[in-house]
Amino acid sequence: MRFWGKPRRKSSGSPIGDRSGLAAAYWESRDEELLTASLGKIARRLPFLIASALRLAWQAAPFDTAVALAGNVLAGVFTVYGLVATSDVLASLFAGGPTPERVRAALPSLALVAVATGLRGALLAAAGWAQARLKPQVERLAETRLFELTTQVELAAFDDDDFHNAMLRARDSGVPDTATVVETTISALTGAVGVVAATAALGFLHPVLMPLLLVTAVPAGWAAIRTARLGYQAFYRLSAARRRKFMLSDLMAERQPAAEVRTFALRDFLLGEYAKVADLEQDVQLDVARRRTVVKAGGDALTGAATLAVYGALAALLAAGVIPLAVAGTAVLALRTGQSSLAGLVQTLNRLYEAGLYFGDYLAFREHAETRTPPAPALTPSGLALLAADGVSFAYPGADRPALRDVSVTVARGEVIALVGENGSGKTTLAKLLAGLYRPQSGTIRWDGRELADLDLRRMVSVIAQDHTRWPLTVRENILMGRPLEEERLAEAAAAAGTDEVVSTLPLGYDALLDRRFRGGHDLSGGQWQRVAVARGFYHDAELVIFDEPTSALDARAEHALFERIRRHADGRAVVLITHRLASVRYADRIYVLDRGRVAEQGTHAELMARDGLYADLYGLQAAAYQYDGGTVARAEEAVR
DSSP states (O other): OOTTTOOOOOOOOOOOSOOTTSOOOGGGTTHHHHHHOOHHHHHHHHHHHHHHHHHHHHHHOHHHHHHHHHHHHHHHHHHHHHHHHHHHHHHHHTSSSOHHHHHHHHHHHHHHHHHHHHHHHHHHHHHHHHHHHHHHHHHHHHHHHHHHHHTTSOGGGGGOHHHHHHHHHIIIIIHHHHHHHHHHHHHHHHHHHHHHHHHHHHHHHOGGGHHHHHHHHHHHHHHHHHHHHHHHHHHHHHHHHHHHHHHHHHHHHOSTTHHHHHHTTOHHHHHHHHHHHHHHHHHHHHHHHHHHHHHHHHHHHHHHHHHHHHHHHHHHHHHTTSSOHHHHHHHHHHHHHHHHHHHHHHHHHHHHHHHHHHHHHHHHHHHHHHHTOOOOOOBOOSOOSEEEEEEEEEOOTTOSSOSEEEEEEEEETTOEEEEEESTTSSHHHHHHHHTTSSOOSEEEEEETTEEGGGBOOTTTEEEEOTTOOOOSSBHHHHHHTTSOOOHHHHHHHHHHHTHHHHHTTSTTGGGOBOOTTSTTOOOOOHHHHHHHHHHHHHHHTOSEEEEESTTTTSOHHHHHHHHHHHHHHTTTSEEEEEOSOGGGGTTOSEEEEEETTEEEEEEOHHHHHHHTSHHHHHHHHHHHHHOOTTOOOOHHHHTTO
16 A cells, blocks of 8 residues: 555655644645545446556557466456365265276366366466556556647646645656556456456355355455554654655755755754654554554454354254355355455455546546647747737736736847846746747747747757756757757857856766766856856857856856857847846947836847836946955956957
């Protein structure tokens, strides 16, 4: 079962204690439902789960699915045949006459039992082999289909908490449980076939024997369900505590907080907090172990009593002459076979229902994600003459106010335009709209007169984001990003971004792996990573290049050099530059000043300074911060001379 083995998640830092009032984490969305599920509810959901699981299995591997299903069904047939043949063996052995003759009479039936047992074993082995092959194929198919959607949905979907949490549930629980649903469906089928086989064998022997199987299996089934419920309850009680434990373990064992743990002498504090959570977890686990032992003992006692009653009933039937001794002996074997199959079936159905909840989340997410997948654009532009946003507005899901309101900007081929403003003014949002990553909720953005939504811009736009991804790849792969290698263009892009200086410090050069989590990996400073990201943008050689704070981690000399290269890079393409370093945008062709989602001012540096508005105020504040005491020349001015 899942209770102690759920996938580890990042902690939310929720306090431990009474769980009421705590917001459930995304992976806990089904915990309460698992606690209250009845057998009737489980049975009603089973047809949908089984049909969905078999459909997915067939799509992943039709041959293995057919072998797994056919093998289990045919094994059940030979189980029935073997039990009936066993009755004939016992009848021959219990017949009158000399023992050698009775043994010889039993040999044909005994041979049939051996053949049936051998064939049953071979079929189960084949079914098990096919079932083992199914699991990785199903999980791969489910994961592939998920990622095909997550990499295609509109970017705004990831700003929607409900969508994001649904995606996390589908990825972290739904994908692994697709294979579990398929596996438990076939296991349930195996158990059902075993029960049907034992019941059929009892019916062949004598109809009155059939109800006896249910009598022996009910106590074991009750114990299995009750034990599972105790496990769910324990996991539910420990949920918040486990999140805190995971958080504390990360703080004590991860690289990033290690320095501050030592600087602030947090070792004893963290170990003390960890001990509190560990004590709680241990107490709950010991309590559950005790209660599960009591339940199991009670179930075993009831099963023993039921078995004794069944054997008493067999003895009474035997004494009354209703059934012969051979049939009674075979009935005992059939009852034991059916009892084992039925108990296993109950446990498997419980697992199937649990996994099916998360599998249902996976199916629901896929259905929802398809509605948020934009249609594939059919046209790829050949170049860019003018990109124009007219009256654009945009609001993030759940936001109190729009991020952009009635914004109009233009950028032409060969121009550098700058977007400046205070934090939260909408600069990055506007850049993402211009790149086609978001769609405006009102207004239009046109690329040479065509709506962006109608165009495929994947090879036409390059975005160097402030929070660029530090890909765990080699330097070369970090720059190429899947594009074909052109050595000359790679060298030019690296030189333009200053990445060649970074490469010269690495033992393996462009082949150096940029992740210390792997053997031989290297880590870069923030400024070095920024140069790699800029080289990525230069190598793309796009028609529209957007630089979002490309120098935030660079020193003043490197920053000045990079801005000079960006200006040269604008030749023949359009460049959008976002930066808080206003001294670096003086030579932009046009500057748009954003304030609370609106364009407050626009113009050249000289025009905006002469207007003495928001831009002039911000520029003056930055320049004053760089002046020497006594005031002569601002370093901000020197940086762009």
